[in-house]
Amino acid sequence: MSERAANKETPANVQCAPELWYGYYRRCHHFLKNGRQCKAPALKGGALCYRHEAQAAIAARHERSVRQLGLPERLVDPRKRLEALSRIMHGLLTGEIDQRTAGRLLVRVQVA
Numbered sequence: 733m734s735e736r737a738a739n740k741e742t743p744a745n746v747q748c749a750p751e752l753w754y755g756y757y758r759r760c761h762h763f764l765k766n767g768r769q770c771k772a773p774a775l776k777g778g779a780l781c782y783r784h785e786a787q788a789a790i791a792a793r794h795e796r797s798v799r800q801l802g803l804p805e806r807l808v809d810p811r812k813r814l815e816a817l818s819r820i821m822h823g824l825l826t827g828e829i830d831q832r833t834a835g836r837l838l839v840r841v842q843v844a
């Protein structure tokens with residue numbers, strides 16, 4: 733079966749529990765958007781590969797920053813958006829969040 737045909741699997745055929753081994757190495761436990769499991773080797777002592785471990789660290793840092801700043805959950809109200817902008821700017825100026833996180837948060841406000 734070709735790789736292209738393998739990607740057309742229906743979600744019912746996709747395995748939900750992570751496969752622990754791929755050949756001779758421990759396999760990353762991350763599932764891709766197409767429902768298939770990442771085939772990269774997991775880091776020693778971890779469950780994820782180098783790439784997905786870094787993504788998880790960035791996401792955790794982002795969530796921690798959002799909690800630390802106390803941003804409102806819903807940004808439908810213009811006052812809440814203004815408050816969020818103020819908190820993001822304050823966090824950026826005081827060094828609580830880095831530029832990358834501030835950029836992501838600003839995009840979130842912009843989308844709202």
Ligand SMILES: [Zn+2]
Pocket residue numbers: 760761762770771772780781782783784
């Ligand atoms: Zn991975």
